[in-house]
Amino acid sequence: xxxxPIGYVGVVISFVGQDQEYVIGAAFTHGNLVNPGxxxxxxxxxxxxxxxxxxxxxxxxLVPTTNIVLNLSRRTERHRYDAQLESLTLRSRDGxxxxxxxxxxxxxxxxxxxxxxxxxxxMQNLVDHVLEPTIGNYFxxxxxxxxxxDFLTARSERQSEAADYIKTALRTYDVQAIDTLIGDVQRxxxxxQTQTDRKIAEEERKTYEVxxxxxxxxxxxxxxxxxxxxxxxxxxSEQSVQIAELKSxxxxxxxxxxxxxxxxKESLSRS
Numbered sequence: 001x002x003x004x005p006i007g008y009v010g011v012v013i014s015f016v017g018q019d020q021e022y023v024i025g026a027a028f029t030h031g032n033l034v035n036p037g038x039x040x041x042x043x044x045x046x047x048x049x050x051x052x053x054x055x056x057x058x059x060x061x062l063v064p065t066t067n068i069v070l071n072l073s074r075r076t077e078r079h080r081y082d083a084q085l086e087s088l089t090l091r092s093r094d095g096x097x098x099x100x101x102x103x104x105x106x107x108x109x110x111x112x113x114x115x116x117x118x119x120x121x122x123m124q125n126l127v128d129h130v131l132e133p134t135i136g137n138y139f140x141x142x143x144x145x146x147x148x149x150d151f152l153t154a155r156s157e158r159q160s161e162a163a164d165y166i167k168t169a170l171r172t173y174d175v176q177a178i179d180t181l182i183g184d185v186q187r188x189x190x191x192x193q194t195q196t197d198r199k200i201a202e203e204e205r206k207t208y209e210v211x212x213x214x215x216x217x218x219x220x221x222x223x224x225x226x227x228x229x230x231x232x233x234x235x236x237s238e239q240s241v242q243i244a245e246l247k248s249x250x251x252x253x254x255x256x257x258x259x260x261x262x263x264x265k266e267s268l269s270r271s
């Protein structure tokens with residue numbers, strides 16, 4: 001009894017049987033499907049449960065019908081299809097080499113499972129011979145159109161572009177690309193040093209501008225304070241001049257008064 005786990009379908013590959021009579025049609029040119037009892041990949045599936053099969057003359061390829069996450073990084077999912085996948089090493093338009101982690105979510109429909117197995121032979125072959133080259137080739141080509149900083153400042157745009165391209169490319173193989181996710185971007189050390197130096201220089205420039213502004217404000221304050229002091233002294237000087245003039249006029253009037261008084265006394269004494 002061959003068990004088909006829940007979440008999988010079984011694609012039967014028969015090594016013996018009647019002569020092959022292809023049932024998929026002339027439009028499907030990448031593989032051949034036959035009816036049960038014939039030699040080849042059966043068009044009919046085995047669904048979850050236990051099936052009585054002769055494993056000596058038949059082979060069952062299990063195809064997961066749930067969404068599969070494939071990590072092009074050091075992380076590996078429990079299905080182990082991505083155990084040999086690694087981060088992508090890309091070269092940007094500005095000549096920097098950097099590593100990019102990508103997670104690809106795919107889905108193989110149950111009715112498409114025989115076509116997929118007929119094309120590539122197994123799910124592991126699908127990952128190794130179709131998915132990894134397609135995803136890697138896209139990112140290696142597209143990276144040449146952008147700088148490393150583009151992947152940092154506009155990663156959502158890069159991710160959307162990748163998802164659209166990969167979805168179309170995988171559909172040719174009867175595989176649904178659910179989503180393409182850009183993970184960590186390992187920025188080159190030389191670029192990071194350049195960015196750090198640039199950031200330090202920018203902060204130093206801002207600090208200098210603040211200091212210069214503070215110094216200018218301080219000079220303006222001193223200038224305004226000195227001007228206020230001068231104006232105060234001018235007011236005091238003007239007031240002193242006015243007081244002196246008033247005193248002088250008072251003294252003149254007093255002297256004139258005394259002279260008039262003296263003349264009056266002299267005239268009285270003569271008379």
